Amino acid sequence: MSEDVLSDINLDYLRKRFIKYTRKAFQMLPKLEKPRILDIGCGSGLPTIELAKLSDGEIIGIDIDQFKLDKLNRRIEEEGFSSRIKTFNCSIFEADFPEESFDIIWAEGAIRIMGFEKSLKEWHRLLKPHGFLVVHEEINMVSNKLEKIPGWDYKLRDHFSLPEDEWWTDFYKPLEIQIKELFLKYKNNSEALKILKKYQNEIDMVKRNPKEYTSAFYIMQKS
Numbered sequence: 001m002s003e004d005v006l007s008d009i010n011l012d013y014l015r016k017r018f019i020k021y022t023r024k025a026f027q028m029l030p031k032l033e034k035p036r037i038l039d040i041g042c043g044s045g046l047p048t049i050e051l052a053k054l055s056d057g058e059i060i061g062i063d064i065d066q067f068k069l070d071k072l073n074r075r076i077e078e079e080g081f082s083s084r085i086k087t088f089n090c091s092i093f094e095a096d097f098p099e100e101s102f103d104i105i106w107a108e109g110a111i112r113i114m115g116f117e118k119s120l121k122e123w124h125r126l127l128k129p130h131g132f133l134v135v136h137e138e139i140n141m142v143s144n145k146l147e148k149i150p151g152w153d154y155k156l157r158d159h160f161s162l163p164e165d166e167w168w169t170d171f172y173k174p175l176e177i178q179i180k181e182l183f184l185k186y187k188n189n190s191e192a193l194k195i196l197k198k199y200q201n202e203i204d205m206v207k208r209n210p211k212e213y214t215s216a217f218y219i220m221q222k223s
């Protein structure tokens, strides 16, 4: 039942508008031959698919949300990437990959799960020497921690912010219109209403300060 409302909330349609920034961040990396990429918190995988298009590498996506992984798995089939993208329902707290397995760790909206410093520390061992860590996160979550990056044995190679209030105009504002209609559609479904309220709270938070809610990409390299 909750899957009905989740299917109705068309987040991917809005999320797609930000894929140009995934592309921009990837293009800031040097050319890598068949990189092994770990996409942490891959979700329904718009960035994951884009990474497969941008590289000739192998990509592993991990997430704990099976609904989103199912969506990504369908997309992998449709786009013909079954031989290069594998997904696992696995928490980052339990991920048990061998040391130095990846050329790139990609984390869009996922570094907050474990926290910035702990993630840098834990993910360091998974990266090959001079491997890259690319993080896309709310600026507030990261900007005051940048000076700590060398302490965790990374160099900040590059970073860029998304235009001010783009998340509001291109994502949360149109999402609010969708959510309003869904409140009417699911007015007698308490489970669905609970989900919709969660989204509305997030929208309200951004709406209060649209210019302050912005995100940035950070491209780090293991020293």
Ligand SMILES: C[S@@+](CC[C@H](N)C(=O)[O-])C[C@H]1O[C@@H](n2cnc3c(N)ncnc32)[C@H](O)[C@@H]1O
Pocket (backbone or CB within 6 Å): 015, 040, 041, 042, 043, 044, 045, 046, 047, 062, 063, 064, 065, 068, 090, 091, 092, 093, 107, 108, 109, 110, 113
């Ligand atoms: C903000 S979404 C980002 C999804 C995707 N990277 C994107 O940019 O579209 C964060 C993702 O992290 C996942 N997540 C939350 N806790 C996790 C955990 N402990 N381990 C792995 N993934 C987790 C969520 O299910 C969600 O799909």
